[in-house]
Amino acid sequence: MQTKIPYWRLSGFYFFYFATLGGFLPYWSLYLKDCGFNAAEIGELTALLVGTKIIAPNLWGWIADHTGKSLRVIRIASFFAMVLFAGFLYQQSYQWFALVTIGFSFFWNAALPQFEAATLHHLKKEPHRYSNIRLWGSIGFIVTVLGVGYLLDLYPIDLLPWFIIVLLALIWLISLVIPEVTVAKASQAVIGIGQIIKQPEVIAFLCVYMLLQASHGPYYVFFSIYLKQYDYSATIIGLLWSLGACAEIIVFVFMRQLLKLNSLRHILLVSCLLAVLRWLLIAWYVDNMWLLIGAQLLHAATFGSAHVAAMHLVQNYFGQHHQGKGQAFYSSLSFGLGGMLGGLYSGYGWDLYGAQWVFSFAAALSFLAYIIAAIWVGKGKALVHQEA
Numbered sequence: 001m002q003t004k005i006p007y008w009r010l011s012g013f014y015f016f017y018f019a020t021l022g023g024f025l026p027y028w029s030l031y032l033k034d035c036g037f038n039a040a041e042i043g044e045l046t047a048l049l050v051g052t053k054i055i056a057p058n059l060w061g062w063i064a065d066h067t068g069k070s071l072r073v074i075r076i077a078s079f080f081a082m083v084l085f086a087g088f089l090y091q092q093s094y095q096w097f098a099l100v101t102i103g104f105s106f107f108w109n110a111a112l113p114q115f116e117a118a119t120l121h122h123l124k125k126e127p128h129r130y131s132n133i134r135l136w137g138s139i140g141f142i143v144t145v146l147g148v149g150y151l152l153d154l155y156p157i158d159l160l161p162w163f164i165i166v167l168l169a170l171i172w173l174i175s176l177v178i179p180e181v182t183v184a185k186a187s188q189a190v191i192g193i194g195q196i197i198k199q200p201e202v203i204a205f206l207c208v209y210m211l212l213q214a215s216h217g218p219y220y221v222f223f224s225i226y227l228k229q230y231d232y233s234a235t236i237i238g239l240l241w242s243l244g245a246c247a248e249i250i251v252f253v254f255m256r257q258l259l260k261l262n263s264l265r266h267i268l269l270v271s272c273l274l275a276v277l278r279w280l281l282i283a284w285y286v287d288n289m290w291l292l293i294g295a296q297l298l299h300a301a302t303f304g305s306a307h308v309a310a311m312h313l314v315q316n317y318f319g320q321h322h323q324g325k326g327q328a329f330y331s332s333l334s335f336g337l338g339g340m341l342g343g344l345y346s347g348y349g350w351d352l353y354g355a356q357w358v359f360s361f362a363a364a365l366s367f368l369a370y371i372i373a374a375i376w377v378g379k380g381k382a383l384v385h386q387e388a
Helices: 007-024 028-034 039-054 056-067 070-089 094-123 127-152 157-175 193-197 200-215 217-229 234-261 264-284 289-297 299-318 323-353 355-376
Strands: none
Touching: 007 094, 007 127, 007 157, 007 234, 028 039, 028 157, 028 217, 039 056, 039 094, 039 217, 039 323, 056 070, 056 094, 056 323, 070 094, 070 157, 094 127, 094 299, 094 323, 127 157, 127 234, 127 299, 193 200, 193 299, 193 323, 200 217, 200 264, 200 299, 200 323, 200 355, 217 234, 217 264, 217 323, 217 355, 234 264, 234 289, 234 299, 264 289, 264 299, 264 355, 289 299, 299 323, 323 355
């Protein structure tokens, strides 16, 4: 008998998780600047935030795959992320913020990769429904980006941590009502995880997404600060961030049709090329609202279609038995290593070379990702993982 997919509970987790990102991602750098940190320190703190993804998802992925209890991991991680984030309210020294960032992010970065794996386990033979569930995350992102942007035009930014703590609590609460999925433990897998990772196409896939995420570094860390330098209000900044999420939703809605008409390889290659265009537009035409709007609409490709392609590729490469570790490897090398490098080069280069050249370097990274993908990814060199 087929188990009914808990659509609204899965969607609810994505909604609150990305609602938290919507309150955090566009405005945290502004909060750090308000606390008195300079560009290099902001870049370093952001690098610490995402740098724990290099280790944390792999550790939690191993635990989830060897216990078969990914939801338990998600609940524990969500609870401690909420508790540790409250540490930002204690004091505002750089050393303290660095310590709290490491502790908070170690748990925060554990939840999403395992939830992606749990969602795909729930979907079983219907992975095409992933996009329709994931789009609620984009809706949550839009709601808080617009809401926080409006509030920050009326109230001081030091209220931001309190708002994020409430959202983290909601993530933990929704995780408690999502049913656990029981899967075969990793020891029963036909193909070992080492065999999978050593395949040239899998290595190329991970490198491509590491470069793509590194190219997003200046955007995630300094886009709001960049817009503030050109006198955009917090409300307009929120609207521009939410525009990118709206474009992402459209991709998620029509992704099933796109997958029928295009290969994963083609979707990935086009996403990389559009990332090059996006970063160049932001670099050199930030004072042109229409071109800036066009750049934000390209978020549909640089994150939306690229991410959905990655989810399908991870599922294809790692299969059911290694799904948790596969999601962890993907998250560690893309959002972890790529995000850390993105935060560091953008932070150190911002004052030294200027915003235009930092975003231009991001475009170069996206083009390098395109070259690697064009040569290695999606040409049938990797094994299609078969389950027993």
